[in-house]
Amino acid sequence: MAGRSTGLPTQKQVIELLGGEFVRAGYEIEDVVIDDRPRPPHITVIADGDKPLDLDTVAELSRSASALLDSLDSDDPYVLEVTSPGVERPLTTEKHFRRAHGRKVDAELVDGTIVTGRLGTVSDGAVDLVVRARGDWAVRRIPLAEIVKAVVQVEFSPPKPRELELAGAAGTEAGA
Known part of the structure; x- marks a missing residue:
């Protein structure tokens, strides 16, 4: 597959666009998963910080991430999910x-x-x-x-x- 025909941002673009906002809130983006198979496509931002990601923070980060992503030059709909890595993630660092x-x-x-x-x-x-x-x-x-x-x-x-x-x-x- 040569590229995305959906007009979605790349993983790198999402990290660059949202990274500063997440850092200001006390979190780092650990990964971004872009799945363009479902309709609308899904963008999952996985974040972690020294304090656990609670529901209020997820909602706040989701609102700001959505506004920033909407500012990109694309009219394609998408589903955004902001989440933590989960307990099954191995501790590696x-x-x-x-x-x-x-x-x-x-x-x-x-x-x-x-x-x-x-x-x-x-x-x-x-x-x-x-x-x-x-x-x-x-x-x-x-x-x-x-x-x-x-x-x-x-x-x-x-x-x-x-x-x-x-x-x-x-x-x-x-x-x-």
Whole structure:
């Protein structure tokens, strides 16, 4: 396929056009997916930041992104979606680990072992992982270079206060 016949902007154009607006709101565009198969075509902007993307922020970013995209020289209709990467996205950069601070993760290490723990501090190319060891909580420092894959886990029950305390996560309770 030589090019788009729909007159839609390219991924690069969308990122250049919307990037500044997202940064001002405290988010970065991680990816833009343009699907011109459905009618009308869909433009999905995936954004992430140090604070989670909530519904009010999604609505605000969607309005401003739509206005900016509408200013392009195209009359073609499209569907715009602004979303977060989702929990199934693997953590691949120090920034991803930092943003997932306090969350429970499964991490596969270069030696093939799987470590499950709560993300603590990320610094100097390593992460503190709060793990269960001999019936108690312990902090294990793991270089990011030794992590092959890490994925945030969905939790159905609240974490233990001591586990959160060791991870340095907000909302900890003392004395537990």
